[in-house]
Amino acid sequence: MERVLLTEADVVKLVQRLYGLQTTKQTILASYDDVNIRVIVNGTSRNRHIKEVSEDGYVLKVLNTVDSKKVEFVGAMHAAIEKVSRAGIVTSHPVPNIHGQFHSTECLQSRSGKEGCMFLVRLFQFVPGDLLEGKTYTSQLCFEAGQLAGQLSNVLKDFEHPGLVNHSRHWNLREVVNLGDKIDSIVDLEDRKLVREVVEQFKQNVVGNANNLLKGTVHADLNEGNIIVKGSEVSTEGEKSMEFHVHGVLDFGDLVHEYIVYEIAIVTAYMMIESTILDSIDVAGHTLAGYIKELQLPAADCNVLKECICARLAQSFTYGSHEHKLDPTNTYCLRTSEKGWPVLRRLWKIPKHELYAKWAEILHGYSLTANFENC
Known part of the structure; x- marks a missing residue:
């Protein structure tokens, strides 16, 4: 199992390329198997699927190489999140990328230095609290x-x-x-x-x-x-x-x-x-x-x-x-x-x-x- 290696510059480029948002600040969040980074963005967006840019920012989530292959399970997660949210339970929602998709698989460098690893990338709204x-x-x-x-x-x-x-x-x-x-x-x-x-x-x-x-x-x-x-x-x-x-x-x-x-x-x-x-x-x-x-x-x-x-x-x-x-x-x-x-x-x-x-x-x-x- 490989975890992704992302520099601050990589995060800026990834969020801009996939989601049409400009990162102004980023903070690494604790995670056991994956990489989670909170990003604050400016108010502009070139993503027509984002109706309103979140002032609270987003969480960039990059799965490890093993879980990145479980695309159908990611769909199950998103469906469950939607069901939970409709029931009135506060939770974080996935954000569509510039292509209108809630995830994409990207070729990125791993922490072990291995080239060509495929990682599933998503962006979630940050829930204040x-x-x-x-x-x-x-x-x-x-x-x-x-x-x-x-x-x-x-x-x-x-x-x-x-x-x-x-x-x-x-x-x-x-x-x-x-x-x-x-x-x-x-x-x-x-x-x-x-x-x-x-x-x-x-x-x-x-x-x-x-x-x-x-x-x-x-x-x-x-x-x-x-x-x-x-x-x-x-x-x-x-x-x-x-x-x-x-x-x-x-x-x-x-x-x-x-x-x-x-x-x-x-x-x-x-x-x-x-x-x-x-x-x-x-x-x-x-x-x-x-x-x-x-x-x-x-x-x-x-x-x-x-x-x-x-x-x-x-x-x-x-x-x-x-x-x-x-x-x-x-x-x-x-x-x-x-x-x-x-x-x-x-x-x-x-x-x-x-x-x-x-x-x-x-x-x-x-x-x-x-x-x-x-x-």
């Missing part, structure tokens, strides 16, 4: 993150597209069963053992229970970097502070037709890692409450929620360790591990009936219930 990353996770903010996941599940549960048929990426939660020898890249032997236990339980209780679980299309990557929040100043006892609320969602690159329970499990896993003021188990309860507010899960799905959350944590940490072993200079891939391992170790040890009883207590505070009866 802040990322959830780095914010203080209050119980309300956790609830709203879960609520966003539930809203997405409601909108996408019946969404189908040819580009999703037989489509899967390595970040699909189901792929946790194929971690294999990547687990050996984990330095701590006890953590290796823990991940193997998680994988085995996932195989037995989730994959082995496939016929009883709801299926639908899931965003599958609701993390702190893909959730948009907006802040407002509030005054409490004479002291002013910022209060944030969930505003929208980004990046449908991991979209997949899978078990619906993956959506709440994935967002819960990331919320648990990033919390600084709430107990991680409570974070999960508040996040689940937000989801249940929008969509009630059947008992079979509730029963495997713990396994799915642990599987996402194990998957993230294993991939991170593996990528770091391949490239020790890549520290971005380890960003969740330091805070995340203690969360996984603790969560895995808690008996399911105790865990669900705690979550049920939190749900009760919202006048909500979940189908934990048989768990």
Whole structure:
């Protein structure tokens, strides 16, 4: 897999050539596999397909060489974005290029220096707001993150597209069963053992229970970097502070037709890692409450929620360790591990009936219930 190499001059030329816009400022955004660059442009355009130039700018997205070949899947992403947007959920839209197309494949230089690589290029409107990353996770903010996941599940549960048929990426939660020898890249032997236990339980209780679980299309990557929040100043006892609320969602690159329970499990896993003021188990309860507010899960799905959350944590940490072993200079891939391992170790040890009883207590505070009866 190759990633594109773009200089500032390359970005200016690419945006001008493909989209008829003049870049005045650019900022590289964090990305795991691809290249994302926010560009601010002046108010002029020679693209007749752009009715109004965005003052907030755009995000130039260049996929890696592997994902660049999945053109039909890109069509599925764009269709899902349109469906989500029509439902009133704030998200970023693809912008047509000068030919009226929402993507093009370009011959560009790769970071390894390889010439002639083909990369799929798109431009998205930038959605103003802040990322959830780095914010203080209050119980309300956790609830709203879960609520966003539930809203997405409601909108996408019946969404189908040819580009999703037989489509899967390595970040699909189901792929946790194929971690294999990547687990050996984990330095701590006890953590290796823990991940193997998680994988085995996932195989037995989730994959082995496939016929009883709801299926639908899931965003599958609701993390702190893909959730948009907006802040407002509030005054409490004479002291002013910022209060944030969930505003929208980004990046449908991991979209997949899978078990619906993956959506709440994935967002819960990331919320648990990033919390600084709430107990991680409570974070999960508040996040689940937000989801249940929008969509009630059947008992079979509730029963495997713990396994799915642990599987996402194990998957993230294993991939991170593996990528770091391949490239020790890549520290971005380890960003969740330091805070995340203690969360996984603790969560895995808690008996399911105790865990669900705690979550049920939190749900009760919202006048909500979940189908934990048989768990």
